[in-house]
Amino acid sequence: MAIYMLGRIIGGLLTLLCVSALAFFATALAPGNPAAVLLGNMATPERVAAITKLMGLDQPLPMRYAVWLRETLQGNLGTSNLSFRPVNDLVLAALPATLELAIASLVLAVVIAIPLGLVLAQRRDRWWTRPISGIVTLGISVPGFWVGLLLIVLFSVTLKLLPSGGFVPLGRSLSGNLRSMVLPTLTLAIYLIPSLVRFVRVTAVSVLREDYIDTARAKGVGPTAILLRHVAPNTLITTITYIGLQLGVLISGAIVVEIIFAIPGLGRLGLNAVLNRDYPVIQGVVLLAAAGYVVVNLAIDLTYALIDPRVRAR
Numbered sequence: 001m002a003i004y005m006l007g008r009i010i011g012g013l014l015t016l017l018c019v020s021a022l023a024f025f026a027t028a029l030a031p032g033n034p035a036a037v038l039l040g041n042m043a044t045p046e047r048v049a050a051i052t053k054l055m056g057l058d059q060p061l062p063m064r065y066a067v068w069l070r071e072t073l074q075g076n077l078g079t080s081n082l083s084f085r086p087v088n089d090l091v092l093a094a095l096p097a098t099l100e101l102a103i104a105s106l107v108l109a110v111v112i113a114i115p116l117g118l119v120l121a122q123r124r125d126r127w128w129t130r131p132i133s134g135i136v137t138l139g140i141s142v143p144g145f146w147v148g149l150l151l152i153v154l155f156s157v158t159l160k161l162l163p164s165g166g167f168v169p170l171g172r173s174l175s176g177n178l179r180s181m182v183l184p185t186l187t188l189a190i191y192l193i194p195s196l197v198r199f200v201r202v203t204a205v206s207v208l209r210e211d212y213i214d215t216a217r218a219k220g221v222g223p224t225a226i227l228l229r230h231v232a233p234n235t236l237i238t239t240i241t242y243i244g245l246q247l248g249v250l251i252s253g254a255i256v257v258e259i260i261f262a263i264p265g266l267g268r269l270g271l272n273a274v275l276n277r278d279y280p281v282i283q284g285v286v287l288l289a290a291a292g293y294v295v296v297n298l299a300i301d302l303t304y305a306l307i308d309p310r311v312r313a314r
Helices: 002-030 034-040 045-054 061-073 088-124 128-141 143-159 174-207 213-216 223-245 249-258 266-275 279-307
Strands: none
Touching: 002 061, 002 088, 002 213, 002 279, 045 249, 088 174, 088 223, 088 249, 088 266, 088 279, 128 174, 143 174, 143 249, 174 223, 174 249, 213 223, 213 266, 249 279, 266 279
16 A cells, blocks of 8 residues: 555656646746736836846746746745735635635535435436436536526525625634635535536446345345445445546636636636736646645545555555
8 A cells, every 4th residue: 555655646746747847838938928017008128128137037948947946846936926925925815715615515516416326326217317317417518607697696686695706704704704605615516516426326326236236135135225335335436536536627617616706716816817927826826726636636545545455455
């Protein structure tokens, strides 16, 4: 198991190195000059050249990347070209809202999708599973932003029960935080649930066709016991891996949700940085998102190893 985890850690570090290079060179080679954007209407060739030299943009790209990587490894993500604030401060200020949204949505999606997928698999011959499966298939094709807009129209405009946007920090007001996060969490969870339900259902159906399930039935084990003792654990192993693969969908969905509901998270911070060509912020957000992806997948690999004894034996 130690060799297994060591290989995963090395792979994660190599992934972060590749992402850092991609994020840096993609922004550095993008059209436009950050110095000209910073100066705006006051830009002249002389001023642009002076600011370019001051920002170190006149240096060769490999040298700039080496300097940026060295600073990043020391915990310094640079300074925003737009607000002149440290990128670390901007990211730390936006991180709590994104973490709360992502964790709450993922937990809600898992709590609903896994039991529903197991039930649909076990009762797949019942008439009522077909319309539910149809709704799940329809949910996969529905854009997340459309769901968010419908929820705003229903709960904010029509019923006037919940705010249509904004974010109240948890430390300021618990009730205000819960009210501000209900609709964004529902939107992102609804975006995740259909694909997760379908995956759990397909995996559980394949488990139900295994020989040991027939043996359990022959021994007189009831359907509920079979589902809980045999189907659910074996389905959970592959489902955990699938959830890890869905983190990219979770991150992209969180960006859209943050924009719709005006949540000051990493997604909104990254979008504003892209629109204003604030390259240090873009690089910091991309690198942090990749680091989160790698860390969560390492945790999932560890959980997978704890659940599956075949992995522990490696």
